[in-house]
Amino acid sequence: MAGQVRRRAAPGQASSHRERTYAYLTLLPALLIVAGFTVYPLVYSVYLSLHREILTDPLNHPFTGLTNYAQVLGSYYLVSSTLSTIIFAALAVPAVLAFGLAVALLLNQSFAGSAFLRVVILLPWAMPAVISGIVWRWIFNGDYGVLNNLLSSLGIIHQYIPWLSTPATARAGLVVAQVWREGPLAAIFLLAALQTIPRELYSAAKVDGGGGWSAFRHVTLPMLRPTLSIVLIYETIVAVVTFDLVYVMTGGGPGDATSLISWYAYTEVFKFVNLGHGAALAFLIAAALVVVILIYLRALRSEELY
Amino acid sequence: MTGVRARLSRQHLIRTLGLWGATALVGLFVLGPILWMVDSSLQGENELLSRPSHILPVNPSFDNYNYIFTGEIPRSFAVRGAIRSRISQEARQIPQALENSVIVALGVTLINLLLGSLAAYSFARIRFRGKGLTFNFLLGSRLLPAMAIAIPYYTIINGLGQLDTYTALIVVYLTFTLPFTVWFLREYFLLLPKETEDAALIDGCNRFQTLVHIVLPLAAPAMVAAGAFAFMASYNEFLFALLLTQTINSQTLPVIIASVAVNPDASFALISVSVVLAMVPPLLFAIGIRRYLTRGLVGAIGHA
Structure with missing residues (x-):
């Protein structure tokens, strides 16, 4: 009965047609823009990946089937860049999440410091990744960097360390820059989720005798779970497609220590102008990402059952 | 009774100290690099390239900013002729x-x-x-x-x-x-x-x-x-x-x-x-x- 009243109250059948026309008209601009820059590029990219397309050899591009995919899969750089990417993601993603969660919990406390941090925390997120890379490159500079200066005046190191010219520290440096740049967004998202947790749940936990840690374990974490999952998946994608930071911080070096997979794709396209390889590689990366996300989703769901 | 209150206030103190300590750490990590860039931008090129570099500018000046907007070459570049090539024209x-x-x-x-x-x-x-x-x-x-x-x-x-x-x-x-x-x-x-x-x-x-x-x-x-x-x-x-x-x-x-x-x-x-x-x-x-x-x-x- 109530449903019928609602339906009468809403615009009737007559205006429904006009409403639908309105709906299509309002969707059209957004759809046209997105479709124009999705469908054709996709088709063209698939075409590229199935042909020999090297700009230095412009008149020779026969159909080669899956050769590009096979060549990319069999290349030394795929192995080394995949490894670098896995190391980078395995360090950066947990670090970003831990930083985000810790900062979100801090921001959720009511004291003067949290008001200050809530503004400050937005700054690294608000600036271009290229800039964060440059900022950190300057800090890690082996000859004039402020980090070496601080550490040696504190007596922690006795000799300046060429941070970005040594494989292990270059990787670590990239992770630090990534946490600096991505951590704040994770913190803001988790803070937003924290604020939606009803206070009563904490009072209930207290009545049950659960203090700080137990409340965190049994109330906060489960309630944050959906947001944590979103942030985890998002940050994994971001880590895998990281490109700007590498471009300005290390240029993939030293050697190929920080040649992440996106950097490899970039060099295939823009340095070796092998468009076929670049397109094939991009699809392989996308496929790998989908697999990773599916594994995540499955793992997260099965835990929820428990 | 007073014991309980004392314990509560000590807990409160520890909590406050902990919160501010954490705030300082996060603030330093987040703001430090930004402040260091501001700091560097006020130093002359010769100061930045000295070892050990100066954490605080010795002669803070807006010369570098002035160069970007007016093209007037910062005085610090004249100190050592050899580093003239380091002026990045593109920055203008x-x-x-x-x-x-x-x-x-x-x-x-x-x-x-x-x-x-x-x-x-x-x-x-x-x-x-x-x-x-x-x-x-x-x-x-x-x-x-x-x-x-x-x-x-x-x-x-x-x-x-x-x-x-x-x-x-x-x-x-x-x-x-x-x-x-x-x-x-x-x-x-x-x-x-x-x-x-x-x-x-x-x-x-x-x-x-x-x-x-x-x-x-x-x-x-x-x-x-x-x-x-x-x-x-x-x-x-x-x-x-x-x-x-x-x-x-x-x-x-x-x-x-x-x-x-x-x-x-x-x-x-x-x-x-x-x-x-x-x-x-x-x-x-x-x-x-x-x-x-x-x-x-x-x-x-x-x-x-």
């Missing part, structure tokens, strides 16, 4: 690049909110054929890897004769940001009470008028948050800007700064100035929107 393009970046980002933000809110409201409230399909298509479009579409984008923009224009960048960034805006605003619109809208519709408002007069005022925080994301995404984008721009007529800040910075002979002082100048627009933006941002996010996430 920063003000123009800043202007390009802000124009493009604002253009994307405005068009994004206009088209995004229209589409999102229809997705939220009107039933029509193909709704699920078009919505999923919009979201799915974001799954395309950037590297795969980079070359096709170049071909399209080149074919349209729009290389090196604001239009090219704005349209491309709209493609990247619209799906998120539509999704985000739709989530928020779904949360709003339907009754007021129904009342407006009965009073003879059409959907568009209802959107403008009833829905948008209520959804202001979400609009600000969505606008902020669109602005930041466009202001920060690098790969496509690198690909689609050619001259300072349209080159955005990340492109110019990267080209200054990856030059091994670049001047650290001028890089620092460039970075500081580049931080100004997002900084103003972030401070301006911070209230709305969390509120808008709380709305959309609370629902999800």
Whole structure:
């Protein structure tokens, strides 16, 4: 009965047609823009990946089937860049999440410091990744960097360390820059989720005798779970497609220590102008990402059952 | 009784100390690099290149800024003739690049909110054929890897004769940001009470008028948050800007700064100035929107 009243109250059948026309008209601009820059590029990219397309050899591009995919899969750089990417993601993603969660919990406390941090925390997120890379490159500079200066005046190191010219520290440096740049967004998202947790749940936990840690374990974490999952998946994608930071911080070096997979794709396209390889590689990366996300989703769901 | 109170106040003290300690640590990590850039930008090149370098500037000056805006060579470069080559001429393009970046980002933000809110409201409230399909298509479009579409984008923009224009960048960034805006605003619109809208519709408002007069005022925080994301995404984008721009007529800040910075002979002082100048627009933006941002996010996430 109530449903019928609602339906009468809403615009009737007559205006429904006009409403639908309105709906299509309002969707059209957004759809046209997105479709124009999705469908054709996709088709063209698939075409590229199935042909020999090297700009230095412009008149020779026969159909080669899956050769590009096979060549990319069999290349030394795929192995080394995949490894670098896995190391980078395995360090950066947990670090970003831990930083985000810790900062979100801090921001959720009511004291003067949290008001200050809530503004400050937005700054690294608000600036271009290229800039964060440059900022950190300057800090890690082996000859004039402020980090070496601080550490040696504190007596922690006795000799300046060429941070970005040594494989292990270059990787670590990239992770630090990534946490600096991505951590704040994770913190803001988790803070937003924290604020939606009803206070009563904490009072209930207290009545049950659960203090700080137990409340965190049994109330906060489960309630944050959906947001944590979103942030985890998002940050994994971001880590895998990281490109700007590498471009300005290390240029993939030293050697190929920080040649992440996106950097490899970039060099295939823009340095070796092998468009076929670049397109094939991009699809392989996308496929790998989908697999990773599916594994995540499955793992997260099965835990929820428990 | 007093013992309990003493213990409580000691706990309180420990908690306060812990909170402020953590705040200081996070603040140092987050702000330190930014302050160090500001610091570096006020030092002369010869100071920056001394060992050990100075943590605080000995002769702070705005010479480096002056060079970028007027071309007057900073005095510090005259101290040692040998480092003259370190003056990065390209850094003088920063003000123009800043202007390009802000124009493009604002253009994307405005068009994004206009088209995004229209589409999102229809997705939220009107039933029509193909709704699920078009919505999923919009979201799915974001799954395309950037590297795969980079070359096709170049071909399209080149074919349209729009290389090196604001239009090219704005349209491309709209493609990247619209799906998120539509999704985000739709989530928020779904949360709003339907009754007021129904009342407006009965009073003879059409959907568009209802959107403008009833829905948008209520959804202001979400609009600000969505606008902020669109602005930041466009202001920060690098790969496509690198690909689609050619001259300072349209080159955005990340492109110019990267080209200054990856030059091994670049001047650290001028890089620092460039970075500081580049931080100004997002900084103003972030401070301006911070209230709305969390509120808008709380709305959309609370629902999800």
